[in-house]
Amino acid sequence: MIRSRTTLRWAFPGEIVYRACLRRNYRVLAIETSCDDTCVAVIDRKSRRDPPVLLAHLKETLDSENQGGIIPTKAHLHHQIKVAPLVQQVLRQTKSEHNIDLVCVTRGPGMPGSLSGGLDFAKGLAVAWDKPLVGVHHMLGHLLVPRMRTNGSAPQYPFISLLVSGGHTIFVHSKSISEHEILCDTIDIAIGDSLDKCAREIGIKGNMIAKNMEAFINENLEEARSQAVDMSLPNPLRNQNRRMNVQAFSFAPFLTAVRTAMAKNKVEISAREARSMAYQIQEALFEHLITKLKLVISLRPDVFECTKHLVCSGGVGANRRLQQRLRDELSFQFQEFYYPEPSLCTDNAVMIGWAGIEIYEAMGIKTELGVTPIKKWPLSDLLNVPGWIHA
Known part of the structure; x- marks a missing residue:
């Protein structure tokens, strides 16, 4: 169980909410299934003062080479087949079967069938374990993942992101x-x-x-x-x-x-x-x-x-030529360029876990269990969707 005290903090327009201030370390299970990658990770949040530790990250990608593109029904079936075994494997690998304190999962945007594969499974785990659930915006994960290495200290707000996928x-x-x-x-x-x-x-x-x-x-x-x-x-x-x-x-x-x-x-x-x-x-x-x-x-x-800080993330953000051109041609504007390591540029559960940690700790909110996937979810409307509740 996460022990906590509460402090007042503004989060929604005109509303005062309570924030859970975690007193001890806790572990996070993160699931990402927005497209054709089934991704699962366990992150250890040992201290609020230090960056979290990634204990394990597993990924299974749908093979769509012969289809000429991703077929939504096949992607949905892929997640249905893969998500439970991957979760079981990552929990056993990290000895976390009874140590998960927070469940984070992609809620949108993405293909509804794919999203439901991960979201429904995550909701079931949150109920079974009686743990809080955070439904994460997929692009917010890409945007925030460079901050994980610095425990949220850099890049500092305000900053600019180029999200390319x-x-x-x-x-x-x-x-x-x-x-x-x-x-x-x-x-x-x-x-x-x-x-x-x-x-x-x-x-x-x-x-x-x-x-x-x-x-x-x-x-x-x-x-x-x-x-x-x-x-x-x-x-x-x-x-x-x-x-x-x-x-x-x-x-x-x-x-x-x-x-x-x-x-x-x-x-x-x-x-x-x-x-x-x-x-x-x-x-x-x-x-x-x-x-x-x-x-x-x-x-x-x-x-x-x-x-003065630019983040370039998403699958195309791993392209070395693009990174070089951004540095060469935009150095007149930006002093620092942040590129996640290639494995964290493509879709992954690590970014979902870290974004969930930031939401849970900084805003004191979680996701109610009756939510459904969101196919289109503008990043500018992060909080303007139903389902956010006080943690």
Whole structure:
């Protein structure tokens, strides 16, 4: 049991709540099932003064290489099959069968069938163990995970996050754990989705196609930069005369451009040509991304004059070329760049556990047991959903 005292703290607009101030160490079970990865972790919160210790993290990814994408019904079945055995394994591995004090799970956004696989199981554990449940926003997990290593001391609020994955591409200003402003969002598909689809068009295969394309490029950078094929890729939402510059991302046009370039080739492309195309695709998408980041920075001096820390997280955030370009081209604005280690950039349960810890400790709230998954959940509306109750 977690022993606690209570102190007053503002959390919801116009409302005073009580915060649980933990007196001793406690353990957290975290579950993430928002898409095609079933992830489970156990985190030991030994002290409020020191970073938590990750005891174990397990992941099982749905193999969708032959389907050309994730099929929601198969992802739902995958989680139904995997989540219970993974939880049992991680509890036994860490000798935590009777030592879990807090259950954290992804509540949204994501595919409802996938989310329900983890959320329903987590609710059952919270009931069986009579422990508090925290339903975590998936993108909040990506945003906060760099703070785990510093026990929440860095990056300090306010800070900026670039969250780039297969499902999201958002530029976020965070004033606190519950106050987030979306500065720029995509009007169509996410950058990770575009990278995957473009890579598939030029013949790259695998379960993590964008990551495989990055590795393919890096196998021979000189060949990749050879311009063996001229693709004429766009930089969308930017008027040629620069009289109109839209504050948004758009990654769907790249797929059309790649298909057009491929249609010009009457025969199968060579490895050299494929590597050249892969390099141009990756560079063009990153160029569009950074172009829009610079635009937002120029249009919002009220935000950026006080924010000097940038977090880049999400699956695409693990791309080394993107990390390099962000440092090279945005160092005029940011003094510190935070990139989670690659295993914490892709979907994982560790980030869900840490975000749950921050919510539970800093805000003194938990999730009631009758909640359901949230398919679309804007980060700016973190608290404006039913189900939050005092811890």
